[in-house]
Amino acid sequence: MSRRTGLAVGLASLLGAALFPLLVTRPTWQNTAILMLMTAQLGVAWNILGGYAGQVSLGHAAFFGTGAYVSTLLSMRLGVSPWAGMLAGGAVAAALSAVIGWPCFRLKGHYFAMATIAVGEIVQALVNGWEALGGAVGFSLPFTESGLWGFVWGRSKLPYHYIALGLLLLTLSVNWLVTRSHVGYYLRAIKDEPDAARSLGVSLGRYKQIAMMLSSALAAMGGTLYAQKELFIDPGSTLSTSLSIKMALVAILGGVGTLTGPIVGAVVLTAIEEASRIGFGGTGRGTDLIVYGLLIVVIAVYQPSGIMGWVARRWPAPGPAPTGPPAAGLAPEAKPS
Amino acid sequence: MTGQLLLQTVLSGLLVGLVYALVAVGLTIIFGVMDIVNFAHGEFLMVGMYASFWGFALWKLDPLFTLPLTALALFALGAAVYRLVIRRITDAPMLSQIFTTFGLMILARGLAQYLWKPDFRSVDRTIVAGKVAFAGLQFGLPQVVAAGGAVATTGAVWWFLRSTRLGAALEATAADKEAAALMGIDAQKMFALAWGIGAGCAGVAGALLSTYYPIFPEVGANFILMAFVLVALGGFGSVTGAFWAGILVGVVEVVGGFLWDPAYKLVLVLALYLLVVWLRPQGLLGKA
């Protein structure tokens, strides 16, 4: 579709997202909307590293959990406002990602992916076994009083909705700025042909690290939001590999390497999850896993460029492609070695 | 810690490691032949366990009796998975391949949960129940038999690759797909064979484990990480590498868990994995 149509659709969606909780007041629906926004935010954050730079991380929950735990510990032990905790969590996650990234970026392709799984599992196992970090039991956040300072609201879910929306817009902006800067061009070059990029002066490690730090900091901020909303965190809910998979999945489903892909993916995935939860009964029967698994396989095999890839093919942009970054999907091509 | 206790621990680790090794051998063959990491490998093991369990629960058949059937069934399943799904992504970008096998993993766990319920099962009575004493040490008989079966199966696979024409064709495809095709080797058949053998190994391991290990839909998760570690340590594509790595890691895991904290066993092994992958990406005996 043309740029103007895309922009119009985007603005309409933004308006819809902003008005939604005012028009729809049923708590379950409001909760679903917030879930969509939060999942979308994580997907966009993941996409900076996974979609644009092509570094598939399947351990990103480690950063999400870092954000949740850092802000929770700071507020519970030191009385720090969760807002400051959110920023601190982002900083800690960025630092952690630097430590992880430095040795991992030497690995290519699925070795990198497997290493990230290992890192994610290690972090989860460590927190699980460490009493000071709550161990397997986790933390229940104390509910003192509703309000902006405390970053917690009891009766109405509305503030959470707008904070989630705001965080999503922030994450999108960071992503957009990256794509428009030389960093974005370099990341795409690294993804396509790392050796050629090097021969043009691009330091692979530095730019992968930039992408990783941005991606992890934003994911961590999402973690703080989660902690303040659920008021309970434990390794299973914030550090699990299945959460890592979900972050990657929404980006793949919607379209890796596109700005809006993860948002579309998050909306679709959340809708499917809620529908199958309602339709097939609660979890424990495995039906949600079956739906999940089938979805992943079908997308990976038949539509690797995701929903936005399909959209781009179905409604191609008129005239010659603009010189902005095009939708870089997963078009079948030579495997990077 | 007495010498005898240490010896007991090391040998326990050895027994465990040999079973891990069998799982890893299957994984490494698939990778070696077609450069695909099968994230769903643990699920082949899980199906092998359930096959043995149902044979026992429904018809009172001991898992060791049904083992050949289980092996054949898993072989067929592996080849079928290749033909139906994997075949379509052999040349797809790595992200697609990762997610395809990941999706299969999740799908398999979901199906197992749906069909067989999430409850823990076990094979209560087996002909290999009991303990065996050896030089003043004691080991569970199922563990010993499982280790023995694992070694036998690994040996059989190794022999197959070394001494049969079909095995040589498989190795040739692993070394150079195009060259092998030029020599008339049908790559499609080799890929299906690799998946069949890979799944078969995991299935046999599952059958052997079912005599003493709890059976539940997510059991694959306990072994897949270990299999990754072994394949990375031993070298992607190397059967002998996976075997020796299995022994090493089994011992490290059990001894480490004993000396330190059992809860951190996984951390220890994963840290070892990361260390190997960073320092020597191709593993001890692997192709670069």
Next chain:
Amino acid sequence: MSAPLLQVERLTKRFGGLVANEDVSFSLGAGEILGLIGPNGAGKTTVFNSLAGFFPPTSGEIRLDGRPVAGLPPERIAALGVARTFQIVRVFRSMTVLENVMVGAMLRHKAVRIARRLAEAALAFTGLDRRSHEAAGRLTVAEQKRLEVTRALATEPRLLLLDEVMAGLTQAEVQEAVEMVTRIRARGTACVVVEHVMEGIMPIADRMVVLERGRVIADGPPRAIASDPVVIAAYLGEEYRAPGP
């Protein structure tokens, strides 16, 4: 003669037991074109990869304007003014032609707008500007090779390493490539050109270095090389006569 831009001294590269380059020495002045030829397996691309920083030589020296650069990683070598193309084309397939060249320009100019203008100028220079907005993967092989050259030129190099840019091209395309390399030299960029296509390199090279089995067997102007019996023997009797005056 101008002080040498590039000095290669006793460059040796061993891969385990295999000696790919042994005691290779040559030099190149600013604005010169040096042809690097030799039969298959002579070690030409290995020299290239050492020059470009893709692996450090086992021993020997490489000096750029007197400054030792052997063993520096590719990104540092590029910053020092050495650009290269690849034998098997490596354009950024998901990006447009213009964006490919912009990545090159961004070495010296990180601002996207400036990089875009410089990239457009580079594409005009090499004649690919009419394809600016096409996906790089859609170009013909000859055009992709030209794109790689354009992209390398955008880094404002003093030395350009061209790895078999003319392989697989038609006669007409070879002529276009020859003409482009001549224009590159006219702009003041020195080139080391690895080539098999003799009609492409003989007419434009200032000097030729001939490798055989990792060693330099001849070094001189094209005319002398073409009639050197050692060189002819290395190519198993192939004879090429430089075109008449």
